[in-house]
Amino acid sequence: MKKAEQLLKLCQGRPVYVQTHNYPDPDALASGHGLCMLLQQKGVQATLCYDGELDKRACKKMTQSFKICAVPLADLGQLPSDAMVICVDSQRGNGNVTPLKGAVSACVDHHPTFAATQDDFQDIRCVGACSSLVAEYFQQLGLMPDRDTASALLYGMQVDTHRFSRGVSELDIAMLGFLNDLYDDDALRQVTSNTMAFEDLKAYANAIENLKVYGVAGFAQIDFACSNDLIAMISDFFLGLDEIELSVVYCCREDGVKFSVRSKRKEIHAGDWVRSALEDWGVGGGHSYMAGGVLSPCNIPRLGPYPDETIRDLFLAALKKI
Numbered sequence: 001m002k003k004a005e006q007l008l009k010l011c012q013g014r015p016v017y018v019q020t021h022n023y024p025d026p027d028a029l030a031s032g033h034g035l036c037m038l039l040q041q042k043g044v045q046a047t048l049c050y051d052g053e054l055d056k057r058a059c060k061k062m063t064q065s066f067k068i069c070a071v072p073l074a075d076l077g078q079l080p081s082d083a084m085v086i087c088v089d090s091q092r093g094n095g096n097v098t099p100l101k102g103a104v105s106a107c108v109d110h111h112p113t114f115a116a117t118q119d120d121f122q123d124i125r126c127v128g129a130c131s132s133l134v135a136e137y138f139q140q141l142g143l144m145p146d147r148d149t150a151s152a153l154l155y156g157m158q159v160d161t162h163r164f165s166r167g168v169s170e171l172d173i174a175m176l177g178f179l180n181d182l183y184d185d186d187a188l189r190q191v192t193s194n195t196m197a198f199e200d201l202k203a204y205a206n207a208i209e210n211l212k213v214y215g216v217a218g219f220a221q222i223d224f225a226c227s228n229d230l231i232a233m234i235s236d237f238f239l240g241l242d243e244i245e246l247s248v249v250y251c252c253r254e255d256g257v258k259f260s261v262r263s264k265r266k267e268i269h270a271g272d273w274v275r276s277a278l279e280d281w282g283v284g285g286g287h288s289y290m291a292g293g294v295l296s297p298c299n300i301p302r303l304g305p306y307p308d309e310t311i312r313d314l315f316l317a318a319l320k321k322i
């Protein structure tokens, strides 16, 4: 039986909650929304939910342009006793997923697994975007996503693969072909062309000012709280520099010190790197080329009087272990 058929079979006859990782990014939102729409086409009641916040720009804009309804966990209330919970773009037990208990659990993800979980269904494949897995489910079930959903899925794929320039698998290319006739060109351009605001330039300016390069690794702190997508954009931006092959950009927020890590070196896995660097400090992980992490607020005092130096040392020490 195809993956989509297996998943659908488990979902039928129960209320389904599709949960993204906390502070969802465009791929998480798109794949979660796509899965809900697919299930609804098959008569299954499905709700997209998340914890944390939606990023100001990319995600808020997505919800408007592609008519995505995503419910904060806090607004969900008690789940029905027969509920099924599907984690998308994430895996249960990871530090970035608030536990949500259902009678049946499933996981659709494209990240490497670190702590194996007992799910009733798992589809974990290291492809470029989780949205590609969900697009394939439409194909497997002989269904068509509506225009907005197709656009959202394609956008999720674009963001995670940096416009099809990193981590692209055969499936991503095949799904790009599948969605090509289905998406709304204008709506997608609207979302992709306005992801920056004037305000964001302050963060760029601050990060550029603070950038320090050690060997091929660039480190930059932003001196004020920024959203995940903004930190990620700046980390990507630094990776464009000839001198920089590894990029670590971070800022201090209420939820801790948030990191965005990038690698264009084959032998250095960004996800492994940030996990190892933050091992005794918080959580981290992700793909070989892009990853993220959070140093817990309770550990901030441990960084001492020169937090930037401590952070740099943690990452450089971890680099030696790889």
Ligand SMILES: [Mn+2]
Pocket: 027, 028, 089, 110, 129, 130, 160
């Ligand atoms: Mn993803």
